[in-house]
Amino acid sequence: MLCFEDVSFSYPNKKHVIQKLSFQIEKGEFVAIVGPNGSGKSTISKLADGLILPKKGRVLFQGLDTKQKENLAIIRKSIGIIFQNPEEQLITTNVFDEVIFGLENIAYPPSEMVERAEAALEKVGMLPFRETEPHKLSGGQKQRVAIAAILAMEPKLIIFDESTSMLDPDGRHQIISIMRQLHNEGITILHITHHMDEVLSATKVIVINQGQIVSTGTPLEIFHKPQMLIDCRLELPFALKLKMQMQQEEVEVPMHITDIEGMVEYLWNSR
Amino acid sequence: MELALEHIQYDYYSPATREVKQVLTDISCTIPSGAWVSIIGQTGSGKSTLAKVMQGLLWPTVGQNTMDGKLIKPNKKGKPTISPDVGLVFQYPEHQLFETTVLKELAFGPRNRGWYKDAIVNKAQQVIDLVGLDASYLEKSPLHLSGGEKRRVAIASVLMLEPKILILDEPTAGLDPLGRQSILQNIEEWRRQGNHTVILITHQMNDVVEYAEEVIVLHKGKLQFQMNPMSLFLDKREELQSMGLDIPDTAKLLLAIEKVTGQRIQVASLKELDVMPQVLTLLKGRRYQYD
Amino acid sequence: MIENVIIGQYVARDSILHRLDPRTKLMAIAIFMLLVFFLHSYISYVIVTCLVLGCLACSKIPPSFFIKGLLPILFILSFTFVYHLFLTKGENLIFQFGYLHIYMEGIVEGCRVLLKIVLLVLMTSLLTLTTKPLDIAYGLETIMRPLKKLHVPVEQFALMLSIALRFIPTIIQELDRIIDAQRSRGVQFDHKSKVKRITNYIPVIIPLLLTSIQRAENLSLAIDARAYRDGRDRTRFKRLKFKSLDYWTLSILLLVLLSLLFLKVGGEVL
Structure with a gap:
């Protein structure tokens, strides 16, 4: 669905942010890209959407090259991005208009807009805030409005570009659970983050550091490479730290147990 | 105080x-x-x-x-x-940076309080080190630093006022x-x-x-x-x-253990280094019991 | 601080004026300006003043809001009044002191000009008090739509306007935050020296500018990412619809305008 082929990118007069990056995201996947601050991970969403163009290599979305200008309309319609800063992506003066804005851009029939917009707001639980102005919403609520605005456009792929990093724990949980729900409904998800505990629900994890892919695999495969994570300035979720420690004592805990309670229960009661 | x-x-x-x-x-x-x-x-x-x-x-x-x-x-x-x-570091303190060099940024607070230049430079060298940056940063422009470095400079600017x-x-x-x-x-x-x-x-x-x-x-x-x-x-x-409000991972671990054993492990603090070894000993002990 | 700023200060009430289409109100303001321009005889002043007072009453907005709207221009008002008071020559001298001559005509002229300004200000604040900023923007956009044929970027202009409206509260919040941060680093914004007081705002303005530029960049990315293409190939969600109330309002206003015009052209009968 989304395909990076040997993509390199750099901002003027700076060293490469991304070097020879290649990966693919298939339809229905939930991919997490993790990496420390400054690893170039946020450049990926902009490249995917054709907001910036690769210096070398190609970015293809369903076979459409982002370098071809005429492809951009369809690419941007099909890919939705939730950016990091909740304050800097709400464009209009109230919640309802925010959703309408995107619908207008994709030339959706005006007579059907209300229905579509309300359904999208309902989905993220923001319908009661229909007429509210953005500055009266919390960070998590703003992100949910941004999600609704994108959902209304019926994207095929949604990129969460560090969308949880400026939120409080409550806001983070909300966004993560919406993400899961959307994935279950068949939307392809790309989640860019540095919170390792957020990637557990992903089907595939790509670890990047200094603009290059360091490792790819399922969350559990990735978590079983603690040294690699430490080298990439990332943190192991606590339960997995415990698991690693027990492993050193040659006590194996089954792969699928990833929470603290489950692990203690297993370690205490199983033989 | x-x-x-x-x-x-x-x-x-x-x-x-x-x-x-x-x-x-x-x-x-x-x-x-x-x-x-x-x-x-x-x-x-x-x-x-x-x-x-x-x-x-x-x-x-x-x-x-x-x-x-x-x-x-x-x-x-x-x-x-x-x-x-009392010094106060605000949320996203990097948004308050405005000077052309880190040194000038650090001098801002002390200048408002009428410090001498020498005292300011001395203090700046001390403080930049405290926040984990080195003296070469003093001449850099805050605008060109990474997010984390900006954050450190902003914290340093508050520490300047002692x-x-x-x-x-x-x-x-x-x-x-x-x-x-x-x-x-x-x-x-x-x-x-x-x-x-x-x-x-x-x-x-x-x-x-x-x-x-x-x-x-x-x-x-x-x-x-x-x-x-x-x-x-x-x-x-x-x-x-x-x-x-949530509770920290170490507390979750201890409570989980309390639940299965019916007993609370005595630990010095909830720091990971104090909790993890105790828990490991306990869990290992349990395994050997079985073995 | 944020709520103290009176930009686009909309007061939600359920009144006829609130229900009017913003385009009606915009056109009404235009007609009203003409009205004020044609004011001449005493009776016309009475009619228009009654009209304005009637509108104010209809709006169900507490009078204090209108008084607040007039306060900032108090200086201009008094200046214009004094200007006309002293500089209008006439026949009925009623006061003389050295070079100062005050004629009856001066007092009358001063009052007239004063009344005209007050009426205009009242009507425009009535517009902003009863219409949401965004609706004003939409109204303007729709009225200006014919200009699109002349390649005036009406859509982009409207988007710009609505973004500006959207970010005023955000920028004010930001401003508050930066002022607090710099105060806590020892800036005194109530410094004795005036010069110092002004230069003390540099550490506020620069960070505000920097964050605003950063925000503008990110915002333009967000707009592009939402498939906006400079206003091309879009549909528009219809919010504005003329109702019979709108037609009535405009007809009545036009009628008043025409009759005043007639009175004026027809000579100073009254």
Whole structure:
């Protein structure tokens, strides 16, 4: 669905942010890209959407090259991005208009807009805030409005570009659970983050550091490479730290147990 | 320096709705000298307002602050005075940077207080080191630094004024795990070196147990608890949950173990280094029992 | 601080004026300006003043809001009044002191000009008090739509306007934050020296500018990412619809305008 082929990118007069990056995201996947601050991970969403163009290599979305200008309309319609800063992506003066804005851009029939917009707001639980102005919403609520605005456009792929990093724990949980729900409904998800505990629900994890892919695999495969994570300035979720420690004592805990309670229960009661 | 709040109430009047909102209600607490105290509470619980009241940036509607027993009074004009002994690092403090070099940025606070140039340069060299950057940064432009480095410069600019008490409002928001840990480490070192007091406002419960000796819990503008992290997180889990607050991983682990064994393991603190070995010993012991 | 700023200060009430289409109100303002321009005889002043007072009453907005709207221009008002008071020559001298001559005509002229300005200000604040900023923007956009044929970027202009409206509160919040941060680094914004007081705002303005530029960049990315293409190939969600109330309002206003015009052209009968 989304395909990076040997993509390199750099901002003027700076060293490469991304070097020879290649990966693919298939339809229905939930991919997490993790990496420390400054690893170039946020450049990926902009490249995917054709907001910036690769210096070398190609970015293809369903076979459409982002370098071809005429492809951009369809690419941007099909890919939705939730950016990091909740304050800097709400464009209009109230919640309802925010959703309408995107619908207008994709030339959706005006007579059907209300229905579509309300359904999208309902989905993220923001319908009661229909007429509210953005500055009266919390960070998590703003992100949910941004999600609704994108959902209304019926994207095929949604990129969460560090969308949880400026939120409080409550806001983070909300966004993560919406993400899961959307994935279950068949939307392809790309989640860019540095919170390792957020990637557990992903089907595939790509670890990047200094603009290059360091490792790819399922969350559990990735978590079983603690040294690699430490080298990439990332943190192991606590339960997995415990698991690693027990492993050193040659006590194996089954792969699928990833929470603290489950692990203690297993370690205490199983033989 | 000991900071004491007595029956602090802070009302905010909103001209648009013509309503007075009580942001803080009858808060009394003492921050012991040289301690690391964490303030936790949901967004909107009044944490940031409390920080501003502590520094004197906001003047309480009712109540008073004392420092080492001395009452903090408004100035002659009756305007609030900012206590020079209290430094406040705001959320996303990098947004306050404006100078062309880091040195000038660091000099900003001291210049406002009429320091001499030599003293400023000396202090700047000391402080830049404290926040984990080296002297070469002094000549760089703050604009060209990375997000984490900007954050450090902003913290340094507050440390320049030699506060005895440092209040930080979510200083690590948006930083990656390593960046977060290293900034907190730097602050801990600064605290130890000068017997300074640190008040950290945070949502990260794991950071609370790693550093804090005491925790203040705010909920809807009221002080709910002020106690040590161990009793708070192990004994008040339900109360915290009802306030929408999580507990740290180490506390979760200990409680999980208590659940399966019916017994609580005695630990020195909830720091990971104090908890993990104890738990491992226990769990290993159990395995050998089976073997 | 945020709520103290009176930009686009909309007061939600359920009144006829609130229900009017913003385009009606915009056109009404235009007609009203003409009306004021044609004011001449005493009776016309009475009619238009009654009209304005009637509108104010209809709006269900407390009078204090209108008084607040007039306060900032108090200086201009008094200046214009004094200007006309002293500089209008006439026949009925009623006061003389050295070079100062005050004629009856001066007092009358001063009052007239004063009344005209007050009426205009009242009517325009009535527009902003009863219409949401965004609706004004939409109204303007729709009225200006024919200009699109002349390649005037009406859509982009409207988007710009709505973004500006959207970010005023955000920028004010930001401003508050930066002022607090710099105060806590020792800046005194109530410094004795005036020069110092002004230069003390540099550490506020620069960070505000920097964050605003940063925000603008990110915002433009967000807009592009939402498939906006400079206003091309879009549909528009219809919000504005003329109702009979709108037609009535405009007809009545036009009628008043025409009759006043007639009175004026027809000579100073009254």
